Amino acid sequence: MGTNDTKIKEIEEEIKKTQYNKATEHHVGLLKAKLARLQLEAETTRKGGGTGFSVAKSGDATVALVGFPNVGKSSILNSLTGADSEIGSFAFTTLKAIPGTMDYEGAQIQIIDLPGIIENASAGAGRGREVISMARNSDLILIVTDAEVSGVDKIILELYKAGIVLNRSRKNISLKKTVSGGIRIHKPQDIKVDREMIVSILKEFKIANADVYIRNPIKDSDLIEHLRQNTVYVPSVIAVNKSDLPYSRESDSRIPEGFEYLRVSAATGKSVEQLKSLIFRSLRLIRVFMREKSGEVDIERPLILSEDSTVRDVARKINRTFISTFRYAIISGPNRKFSEVRVGLDYPLRDSDTITIISKS
Ligand SMILES: Nc1nc2c(ncn2[C@@H]2O[C@H](COP(=O)(O)OP(=O)(O)OP(=O)(O)O)[C@@H](O)[C@H]2O)c(=O)[nH]1
Ligand SMILES: [Mg+2]
Missing domain, CATH: 3.40.50.300 (P-loop containing nucleotide triphosphate hydrolases)
Structure with a gap:
């Protein structure tokens, strides 16, 4: 076992032993940051050892x-x-x-x-x-x-x-290292952050100067996960x-x-x-059925997309040139209040939509 592994074990033990409350929260946060940094280092030094399984991704x-x-x-x-x-x-x-x-x-x-x-x-x-x-x-x-x-x-x-x-889900944090000026935190007024905690976690990751942008309330673990890079x-x-x-x-x-x-x-x-x-x-997938201009729908083989997809994603999936020649799309479906609507590339899709793409001729 390397010295890193020993240190990791020790910190894990200490976190386990320490009761988590207001008084110890800062201490525990720092231990967690230290732990994450050591784990990251351990991983980097271990890289290259052992080959992965080779299974190609397939399907949707x-x-x-x-x-x-x-x-x-x-x-x-x-x-x-x-x-x-x-x-x-x-x-x-x-x-x-x-x-x-x-x-x-x-x-x-x-x-x-x-x-x-x-x-x-x-x-x-x-x-x-x-x-x-x-x-x-x-x-x-x-x-x-x-x-x-x-x-x-x-x-x-x-x-x-x-x-x-x-x-x-990933918390909305971004960080720009700077050469001087210390740690500057930018956030909406109504969001409370523990400045001292943020500064000490960043210090653990050897960051003394940075602009930190925070868009929603974060916990110490969110910042640590962000700094770990490989999360x-x-x-x-x-x-x-x-x-x-x-x-x-x-x-x-x-x-x-x-x-x-x-x-x-x-x-x-x-x-x-x-x-x-x-x-x-x-998996939060949606099925989208393509309708030819002739009116024919392939119900056997819908396109499978992630639930936040737009018309653009459909166009992209079928053929890249569809985007440059795109005029508009016609959408209908059982989960729609309208019977048919003409939309543009940024229109968000729903499960079971039927879509016809009309191109410039
Ligand atoms: N009673 C019962 N036995 C099961 C069930 N599913 C699997 N088994 C038994 O559990 C044992 C292990 O099943 P596997 O499918 O090989 O388990 P595994 O998780 O793939 O095991 P590893 O590949 O060794 O990690 C076998 O003896 C199976 O017959 C179940 O639903 N009920
Ligand atoms: Mg098995």
Whole structure:
């Protein structure tokens, strides 16, 4: 274990021991900043070691299956996609990434089965590094647990240590380093910030001069995540597998706040269909149907886009030249109050819209 690792352990222990309250909040914030900086350094020095799994992204979105060994990840992949990932009654059956495709409402969702992770995966234990890198690049992380919901908090922590933040969005912070002038904080008047805290966190990251722009209320962890650079924000849901087996009443209370979950059984097929719709909904995708000028609509194969897409994204997806020759688009759909409307490139789309693009001739 390197000296960095020892220091990381010590700080983690100290954070655990320290009761969090008004009086200690500053101290804990600094410890967290120190921890994040050490983890970042550890990661940079470790880079280059170990190769990632090679699975090309395909389909409209990618979902990574993350969980402890033997909880039934491969069984879930197989029941969601009809893939044939090896299942075994012992830990570490799966040793590499195995992709499958889930067909849902016209969308092709890539699901990737991964080896089980263990504690300290973020520090490279087991195949932790590779698993985490797949998770980092996915559009949704499906955490799989056994019926007792054991260890979800540990999995979330391992991902967090590797810079993967689940079910939270990026806070609006930006930072411009300057050569002098100290730390200047720019923010709306009604937002309160702990200036002293911000200055000391920045100091930990060796920043003494900077303009900091804050647009919404932030916590110390938001700033630390911002400074870590490698932070990604990924949505996540939990599949509580093996729920055909008996489980204790308390197990549901182990689901962390802010996570949706579903009790399923890959063995009996219980709630597998519901899991498919939970996955699809959590990916926040919309389906958009193209109508030819002739009036023909391809309802078998909608375009799959993220929910914040506009007409421009449709045009771009079909053919780049559509943007330069674009005149207007005609939109209709079951989720619209109007029967038809003419719109421009920036018009936001809704699920199940039908769109016709009219080009300059
Ligand atoms: N009772 C029950 N057993 C299950 C269920 N799903 C999987 N199993 C069993 O659990 C064991 C592990 O299943 P896998 O799908 O190989 O688990 P895994 O998470 O992929 O395991 P690793 O690849 O080793 O990490 C096997 O013996 C499966 O038959 C379930 O829903 N109910
Ligand atoms: Mg497996």
